[in-house]
Amino acid sequence: MSEDAIHPKDAPRGEPVTFFKKDRREFLMRLGIGAGVVAVGYQGAASLRSLVPNVSYDAPTTVKLGLPGDFPDGLKFLPDLRLFVFRDNKVFHAISAVCTHLGCTVRAEALSSIETRTVAGQPLKMTHRFQCPCHGSRYSGDGGNVAGPAPKPLAWYHLSIAPDDGQLVADLAQEVGHDFRLTLA
Numbered sequence: 001m002s003e004d005a006i007h008p009k010d011a012p013r014g015e016p017v018t019f020f021k022k023d024r025r026e027f028l029m030r031l032g033i034g035a036g037v038v039a040v041g042y043q044g045a046a047s048l049r050s051l052v053p054n055v056s057y058d059a060p061t062t063v064k065l066g067l068p069g070d071f072p073d074g075l076k077f078l079p080d081l082r083l084f085v086f087r088d089n090k091v092f093h094a095i096s097a098v099c100t101h102l103g104c105t106v107r108a109e110a111l112s113s114i115e116t117r118t119v120a121g122q123p124l125k126m127t128h129r130f131q132c133p134c135h136g137s138r139y140s141g142d143g144g145n146v147a148g149p150a151p152k153p154l155a156w157y158h159l160s161i162a163p164d165d166g167q168l169v170a171d172l173a174q175e176v177g178h179d180f181r182l183t184l185a
């Protein structure tokens, strides 16, 4: 059909109605412009988003545990955190209660006789050992895996003192070696 064909609205009644090439070109041009606007808008939104810092809304990994005075000498179990906190006078360390096999909560068993051993070059008073009720893994007082399917020792976590209120703080994302100790002044 030629460019100067009769517009469909002017076509006599009963005649077949056909789009003009001009109309089709205009339609395709507008479609192209629309797609371009969407692409530019998307790119602009992505650029603006890159200016906003990424913020994690995950649960914080540092947890206040209470004042050091709230912890008696020996072991205190914090069930909500599945964490054992040990105190030997002014010295603290924390061991995870999460079994390294399949994640059950291990139980502490008091030793019949308390002894001090050298662990990772540091003295450590052994008051307990640990046992997993699920598949029988056993751990020594420093969390070392000694029997059962547990593939590795219980995790030790970093402890510090909160500068604002003096509470004990555990960082559950920061594992430390078995030589770690928090010693109060």
Ligand code: FES
Binding pocket: 099, 100, 101, 102, 103, 104, 132, 133, 134, 135, 136, 137, 148, 149, 150
């Ligand atoms: S989950 Fe502890 S031994 Fe399997």
